[in-house]
Amino acid sequence: MSKNSSSLSQLALQKFIKNFWGVFSLIYIGLVGIISVFAYVFAPDSSQNANQMHVSIHSKSPGFSVDMLTIPSEVDNDQNWFDIIFFGKKNTNTEIPISNYKLEGNQLTYTEYVSDGLQGETKTINANFITDNSTKQFIKKRTFYLGTDKYGRDLLSRLLVGARISFFIGFVAVFISLVIGVFMGSIAGYYGGKIDAAIMWIINVTWSIPTLLLVIAITLALGKGFWQVFIAVGLTMWVEVARVVRGQIISAKEMQYVTAAKALGFNDFRIIAKHILPNILAPVIVICAANFAAAILIESGLSFLGIGAQPPMSSWGAMIKDHYNYIILGKPYLAILPGLCIMFLVMAFMLVGNALRDALDVKV
Template sequence: MADTTQSTKVWKKFRRNTLALTGLIFICFMVVVGILGYLITPDQTPYVNTMHLQLTNKKPGRTFQFLIVSRNENIKQVGLFEKMLFGQEANFKSIPITSSRIVGNKVFAREYIGDDEQAEEEAYPLVSGQNTYQKTYYLGTDIYGRDLLSRLILGVRVSLSVGLMAVLISMVIGVGLGAIAGYFGGKVDAAISWFMNVIWSLPSLLLVIAISFALGKGFWQIFIAVGLSTWVDVARLVRGQVMALKQVEFVEAAKALGFSNGRIIVKHILPNIAGPILVVASANFASAILLETGLSFLGFGAQPPMPSWGTMIKEHYGYIIMDAAYLAVLPGLAIMLTVYAFNLIAIGLRDAFDVKGQNTSV
């Protein structure tokens, strides 16, 4: 009952913080978008990687007509859950056109090759079913003619999944080492503290790059790399909190009752420092997203064609000084809003748990 009462008090204090609550709502919205994934993307092919090089860097809101030139009936139609996770491979190939007409069993169409150019009319075989369709690119297309909105939506998955897995890894390592160092003290504390100081002295991005070199490039490797670089904050916090709590009455009583050290740490000490741990975990989530996007920008993160906000900025940062700055600004804005939302949550949790002296900024 006491835990429920404490949780209720924390929630009431948290929801009174308008900015923190707004950040939580935004993150919940992003989580829903990330889970739905391909079900809400205009391009539902794997990695939203449908390219039309004729449509490179088209402005947001442009609508184009497409001609289906061939169909592949052997493509397997996947179920709803599999489609949500991995997408559905297209069973046709199409080209953008400016006009078309059907004569007999042929379709005569002019392929779109630019706004100011006119292609000659060519004949294409008439395929069964629908021959033409229209598609609107609500946020325009990238340098490869891919739908920018689809890639932004799927990029949510990369950032949130890397952040979540990195935080879980850092929590397991940080809480474990910090609790051991703070509880046992002495030579154990000295050895763990020395190791933490060594890791602490290394710049996070350089450490992640070094780990990525060791593990190789890839999506799963980035989980481990980012997680191994963010555990020190958790360990230092837990160590200090455990050192402060191990001398209090309820811990001494547990020792007198003969409880094991492991039980005392897990059952009695850690639940009492859950608040500060949640605060630093929220801040580390934001740090992990920034590290992942930085790695992707440098080419060590999620590898193409997997959509990543950092990779999207890397591909389009040259357009910032041109008339297509939105190609880099939109993924940058997504990163900024997501990181800011997690920082707002961290500040809200800090105030709700009344955690003093903890740095929750990234």
């Protein structure tokens, strides 16, 4: 017998690696995941929710630069490094875009930045916090690589921080749908009869309600908020998992290894959990990839409607809602960029799902 025989999982992995778009999409998803976790490390604006507003420089084009005066606050900002990295910095300082300044002794005279060629207001403040050696520390040239939104916030930072919601809603929603869907589908498929009929009735009723309408109803019942949306989306996606698991278990429970397990006296829970489910994971993995994409789209739709992630929290769907009218006002990228982010992430999950389907198909 040849020693080079490979297991089915190894063969599936080899087939998946040969799929260029599947591997490329998986790498892209991994990069988005890293950015989501460490968004505040990569974002130019590391304040909480990247919500530092400068109304005087709103809706500026990509590459816009301005001198930014930072006036230190007397409020003590006591944050540990963990809190800053994962939840953003509590910025208590005052930031003012300026067009020019002059430092004389301990008096700083500056002119506030005003767009459209207008002259800003000139002010003089006591600048004991600035010395000749620390001018560059408190007055820096700030570049907004993707421009600013209508509130003067850094668009690139908002996109990076917004990736966190769109990415993690997929994990939470798919986890909830897996727990409920696998449980309900396993019971319905394994026991059949009246139990199957009752569960299928619940599935069909849930299936008949439009997904977005059901999510809105659950969200309104639980209240607006971050975690409420995650739970609501997960509670509407379990029916697809349950139908797939039910169908697979109906076929698998007639196999000889299940009959042998029953003959050995194993209980139903062990037969389902250790013998049947591991053998029907392939279609479940594929549908999970599709549910990731669906969860991202649903969350974006909810945020666009104003019942998803609430301000000042950054969300791609909310960014489209805030700026969709700019499409006809000469700044279309303010709405197009978050739309492209949603499209690319959803497409990546769909391509990974297709690649997994092909890799796990034993007939190919």
